[in-house]
Amino acid sequence: MKQVVCLKVTPKIEQLKFDEVKKTMIREGVENEINEADKNALEMSLSVRDKLGGQVVVLSMGPPAFDPYLKLAIAMGADDAILLSDRAFAGADTYSTSLVLATAVKKISDYDLIFCSEASSDGSTEQVSPSIAAWLGVPLISYVGNMSVNDGRVQAKRIIRGGYEVIETTLPALLSVELGCNTPRFPDFRRKRWAEKEFKTTVWGINDLGLSPNEVGLEGSLTSVNELRHMRSPQRRKEFLTGEPKQVAAKLAEIIRNTA
Amino acid sequence: MQVVVEKESESKKTGGVFVFLEQTGGTLETVSLEVLGKGRAIADQLGVSLAGILLGENLEEAFKECAFRGADLVLVGESPLLGDFTTEAYSKVISGVVKEYDPDIFLVGATHNGTSLAANLAIQLHAGLMAHVVDLDVEKETGKLLGSVPGFGGNIVAVCKCKKGRPQMATVRPGIFKPLPISESLKGTVQPIKLDALKPEDVKCRVIEKSVGESVEISHAEKVVVAGLGLKEDMTLAKTLAKKISGILAVSRPVADKGAAPKDLVVGSTGSSLNAKLALVLGVSGAAHFSSGIRDVETVIAINSDPDAPIFSQADYCVTGDLFKIVPELVLELESNGGAN
Numbered sequence: 292m293k294q295v296v297c298l299k300v301t302p303k304i305e306q307l308k309f310d311e312v313k314k315t316m317i318r319e320g321v322e323n324e325i326n327e328a329d330k331n332a333l334e335m336s337l338s339v340r341d342k343l344g345g346q347v348v349v350l351s352m353g354p355p356a357f358d359p360y361l362k363l364a365i366a367m368g369a370d371d372a373i374l375l376s377d378r379a380f381a382g383a384d385t386y387s388t389s390l391v392l393a394t395a396v397k398k399i400s401d402y403d404l405i406f407c408s409e410a411s412s413d414g415s416t417e418q419v420s421p422s423i424a425a426w427l428g429v430p431l432i433s434y435v436g437n438m439s440v441n442d443g444r445v446q447a448k449r450i451i452r453g454g455y456e457v458i459e460t461t462l463p464a465l466l467s468v469e470l471g472c473n474t475p476r477f478p479d480f481r482r483k484r485w486a487e488k489e490f491k492t493t494v495w496g497i498n499d500l501g502l503s504p505n506e507v508g509l510e511g512s513l514t515s516v517n518e519l520r521h522m523r524s525p526q527r528r529k530e531f532l533t534g535e536p537k538q539v540a541a542k543l544a545e546i547i548r549n550t551a
Numbered sequence: 552m553q554v555v556v557e558k559e560s561e562s563k564k565t566g567g568v569f570v571f572l573e574q575t576g577g578t579l580e581t582v583s584l585e586v587l588g589k590g591r592a593i594a595d596q597l598g599v600s601l602a603g604i605l606l607g608e609n610l611e612e613a614f615k616e617c618a619f620r621g622a623d624l625v626l627v628g629e630s631p632l633l634g635d636f637t638t639e640a641y642s643k644v645i646s647g648v649v650k651e652y653d654p655d656i657f658l659v660g661a662t663h664n665g666t667s668l669a670a671n672l673a674i675q676l677h678a679g680l681m682a683h684v685v686d687l688d689v690e691k692e693t694g695k696l697l698g699s700v701p702g703f704g705g706n707i708v709a710v711c712k713c714k715k716g717r718p719q720m721a722t723v724r725p726g727i728f729k730p731l732p733i734s735e736s737l738k739g740t741v742q743p744i745k746l747d748a749l750k751p752e753d754v755k756c757r758v759i760e761k762s763v764g765e766s767v768e769i770s771h772a773e774k775v776v777v778a779g780l781g782l783k784e785d786m787t788l789a790k791t792l793a794k795k796i797s798g799i800l801a802v803s804r805p806v807a808d809k810g811a812a813p814k815d816l817v818v819g820s821t822g823s824s825l826n827a828k829l830a831l832v833l834g835v836s837g838a839a840h841f842s843s844g845i846r847d848v849e850t851v852i853a854i855n856s857d858p859d860a861p862i863f864s865q866a867d868y869c870v871t872g873d874l875f876k877i878v879p880e881l882v883l884e885l886e887s888n889g890g891a892n
Contacts, residue, residue, distance in 0.1 A: 547829065
């Protein structure tokens with residue numbers, strides 16, 4: 292069983308500030324992390340490998356500085372890591388991002404399962420996983436909470452409005468995993484030391500993937516951003532009500548009645 | 552009001568605005584009707600036609616409903632292979648329809664199914680796709696669709712457009728636009744979609760179990776009680792209060808992640824936006840991804856034990872204290888004076 296897990300390194304969004312003059316996000320000094328839900332995707336994949344054997348390859352697109360995050364995934368138990376890094380990949384929307392990731396998955400070849408998370412914390416478009424499935428022409432099960440593989444078929448429970456459904460499909464397949472659906476394992480201390488010292492992440496650029504510059508990055512994107520706007524919170528009264536619980540409750544009840 | 556299903560027309564290149572009409576068990580998703588309403592406005596602005604695509608099984612009631620909601624044309628595809636939503640089957644049929652009719656714009660409600668479908672279709676069609684827009688407009692100079700795409704927890708909006716590809720696509724966040732009321736004057740034509748190309752072997756995903764209870768659309772509620780982790784995953788108190796004010800229960804994302812409430816009830820950038828008159832926010836800290844969900848609430852009351860919680864900068868009335876003391880008192884108070892109204 293060969294599995295690929297797509298990881299995104301994202302900025303910690305609570306640290307991001309908006310530059311009101313330049314109308315851009317200020318990224319300097321902001322810490323990065325592996326997107327939270329991607330760790331859930333990795334955990335799901337690792338537990339499939341623990342049961343059925345085989346290999347888990349983590350795949351990410353980003354600058355060389357993201358290497359430590361892939362090594363963290365290795366320390367968590369992934370067998371191999373590939374970083375898709377090229378200046379030409381910069382400024383990509385979900386169309387060209389998913390093309391680069393899907394092309395790398397094809398190059399990895401002989402894959403049975405591909406895991407992504409349902410969404411990243413920064414972009415939250417939820418588009419990349421269904422798009423990769425489309426490039427690869429494999430069945431997609433999105434928003435998966437748990438899953439199992441039996442006799443070459445995958446069964447996965449996915450969340451739909453008002454409930455859930457269980458979907459069965461053939462391999463290879465792509466699953467997008469729900470945030471918080473499992474508890475990601477901690478990196479193994481020894482493996483972490485080994486990964487930091489000995490493990491070499493494979494780096495693929497545009498030529499390794501056989502793509503041309505006009506297909507990737509900003510140029511390969513089909514959408515563009517006119518401008519960024521700060522959504523200002525509405526003016527609120529911010530009036531603090533104080534007193535004993537009973538007094539406060541009486542004031543609140545009055546406010547509730549008046550707004551009703 | 553009667554709808555006649557017409558025969559397929561000869562010339563199919565209509566262009567214009569297309570909307571995916573999502574249904575579950577024959578009931579249309581509210582967001583699809585919201586998008587249809589906005590689609591009508593955009594089509595009028597551009598002077599083009601509006602069409603809806605409805606797929607499933609036994610859809611008579613559903614297409615009768617959308618035929619009077621502003622679409623000039625409702626294209627209906629009925630087949631046992633479309634009875635359950637699968638990205639594969641739906642994207643195959645719709646990409647065929649889009650290639651034939653060649654719309655300028657294609658809009659999809661940002662449900663789980665809608666998002667999966669749209670992102671899969673965008674690749675097949677080589678179309679730009681804007682994610683979960685909270686506003687749509689037309690660029691004056693170019694006539695291009697402008698979508699306001701929220702990011703970074705919903706506090707930043709990127710005004711985007713599709714610079715290449717066709718059609719211009721967007722998924723639209725639920726609870727933003729209003730459906731048009733059913734009206735005879737909005738009557739459109741209904742036509743079947745030819746499904747000859749759809750074969751059982753095209754559909755590798757099979758739904759083997761389904762459990763759908765009653766679902767709540769929190770974005771349309773007038774009064775909402777939002778429960779956060781401060782309530783220690785016990786929804787009893789919040790539910791009692793919600794009942795007392797004739798409102799509904801919603802939750803912050805971590806409460807749903809811990810399994811204390813269904814995901815449908817999540818407020819914020821990973822859930823729904825509230826449009827309520829009143830929201831009582833209990834034990835929610837108010838991080839960035841939450842705050843975008845209460846931006847449009849008229850009056851926000853926040854109760855939290857932490858005086859420094861960010862939620863207090865987003866509330867009209869703020870109470871610092873023990874939820875387990877204040878909320879029961881509030882319930883009593885509302886009872887003793889003959890309810891909330």
